[in-house]
Amino acid sequence: MLSLVSSAFAQGNNYAQNYHKFDGLALTPPMGWNSWNKFACDIDEKIIREVADAIVSSGMRDAGYTYINIDDCWHGQRDSLGFIHADPVKFPSGIKALADYIHSKGLKIGIYSDAGSQTCGGRPGSRGYEFQDALTYANWGIDYLKYDWCNTESLNAEGAYKTITAALRKAGRPIVLSICEWGDNKPWEWAEPIGHLWRTTGDIYNCFDCIKDHGTWKAFGVLAILDMQDGLRKYAGKGHWNDPDMLEVGNGMPQNEDRAHFAMWCMLAAPLIAGNDPRQMSKETLQILTNKEVIAVNQDTLGIQGFKYATKDSVETWLKPLAGGDWAVCFLNRAKTPASIQFDWQEKTIFDELSQRELNAKDHTYQLKNLWTGKKSGSTAKPLRANIPAHDVLMFRLSAK
Known part of the structure; x- marks a missing residue:
């Protein structure tokens, strides 16, 4: 019996399974x-x-x-x-x-x-x-x-x-x-x-x-x-x-x-x-x-999920670091009524530990683009003041270059 067991182990395990998914797929969200x-x-x-x-x-x-x-x-x-x-x-x-x-x-x-x-x-x-x-x-x-x-x-x-x-x-x-x-x-x-x-x-x-x-x-x-x-x-x-x-x-x-x-x-x-x-x-x-x-x-190639940065009344501020030093910023109004916001980009430096990325509008001015209207919307040099309709968003890309 011992010799048979030894022989089986010597042949190796021919039935080992590969439990690892195929690599190289879904490198951005499908x-x-x-x-x-x-x-x-x-x-x-x-x-x-x-x-x-x-x-x-x-x-x-x-x-x-x-x-x-x-x-x-x-x-x-x-x-x-x-x-x-x-x-x-x-x-x-x-x-x-x-x-x-x-x-x-x-x-x-x-x-x-x-x-x-x-x-x-x-x-x-x-x-x-x-x-x-x-x-x-x-x-x-x-x-x-x-x-x-x-x-x-x-x-x-x-x-x-x-x-x-x-x-x-x-x-x-x-x-x-x-x-x-x-x-x-x-x-x-x-x-x-x-x-x-x-x-x-x-x-x-x-x-x-x-x-x-x-x-x-x-x-x-x-x-x-x-x-x-x-x-x-x-x-x-x-x-x-x-x-x-x-x-x-x-x-x-x-x-x-x-x-x-x-x-x-x-x-x-x-x-x-x-x-x-x-x-x-x-x-x-x-x-x-x-x-x-x-x-x-x-689909940003940095592959980092966004995060909720702040909540004030009915409005949540979400941030997502992007490749090349850019950021996406989205203001979500959860209320059934419109909401007014004021956001001072320079008030504090924002650091995301997960991506090790920093949004520092004090030392660097970012250009703003409204992603739903497609229009340029100034820069982070001045605080943002805006109204957000009920159950809607205001979404920008902050460009570092």
């Missing part, structure tokens, strides 16, 4: 579109193709939205060998043909599964089939996987996500892994080596300042989710992002609230995953989603 917020389970290949076309024709692709992500309810059944197939009614051409179409548009494709036995929508989950599913996704040409957390009886979250990461690595195709366990198991503490982004909260709800109680779970409005990001910025960076959930821009909130929602997600260095219907969006929605200078704050 940008794209996901089907869930608008369509939920009412999806099919016609809708996905039309959305991909609209993402291109509207200019969203050129603004950075490259992932077309199919969420829950695309699944059919598993075959006799356990391999998953798409719903033959909703996706008669199959996911591979759809992936080829999306790739032909200069876009990438994402798919959805679940660590449990069933998805949240009651379709086949990946539990026990992780390596088969990963191989299937690789063969289909998938670029992004959102991996949910429903029906995960007794599973350990870190272990379950390590398993799907190992499966993706074994399949060999570089795929962005979006960890979606709603922040219940504090993924920010363990997920950096495993996934490229992780949800920090439960589902978003198309409301600026409210919480929707579903009984066994709650959905959160924009401000509620924003408040839940407190203390998490130190965990985010290139290739590993806090995910406060997908965007609700264009799904019914007024323009001012959509603008504030989008601005704050950009300040958070959050993934920008649109959740509207790009085939039927208004001019105002498109302008918000494709504001290149606001997007540039989100």
Whole structure:
């Protein structure tokens, strides 16, 4: 017996798994579109193709939205060998043909599964089939996987996500892994080596300042989710992002609230995953989603999540250090009434320990540009005085040069 054990160890462990995500992906927060917020389970290949076309024709692709992500309810059944197939009614051409179409548009494709036995929508989950599913996704040409957390009886979250990461690595195709366990198991503490982004909260709800109680779970409005990001910025960076959930821009909130929602997600260095219907969006929605200078704050190569610097009455002041010595500054009015602000740039030097960056308007004058109007707005030589409408933002880029 001893000789057999020694022989086995001498051969090495041929079954060791690689639990480390693919490097070099999501070096800035991922940008794209996901089907869930608008369509939920009412999806099919016609809708996905039309959305991909609209993402291109509207200019969203050129603004950075490259992932077309199919969420829950695309699944059919598993075959006799356990391999998953798409719903033959909703996706008669199959996911591979759809992936080829999306790739032909200069876009990438994402798919959805679940660590449990069933998805949240009651379709086949990946539990026990992780390596088969990963191989299937690789063969289909998938670029992004959102991996949910429903029906995960007794599973350990870190272990379950390590398993799907190992499966993706074994399949060999570089795929962005979006960890979606709603922040219940504090993924920010363990997920950096495993996934490229992780949800920090439960589902978003198309409301600026409210919480929707579903009984066994709650959905959160924009401000509620924003408040839940407190203390998490130190965990985010290139290739590993806090995910406060997908965007609700264009799904019914007024323009001012959509603008504030989008601005704050950009300040958070959050993934920008649109959740509207790009085939039927208004001019105002498109302008918000494709504001290149606001997007540039989100996609900044320094890769630092913004932080709340101060609160006075209903107005919060948020700062985000940017590459090259620039800063983004966003004033958020949480109230239902307009607010007046006065901000003296030279009052104190602001130092961010996380990025080791300093905003020193006493010794250096920064030029201000209003990122929503596109207009130059003076400099930090004089205090800022402005009015901010209800549930809206005032957002600047401070240029060091």
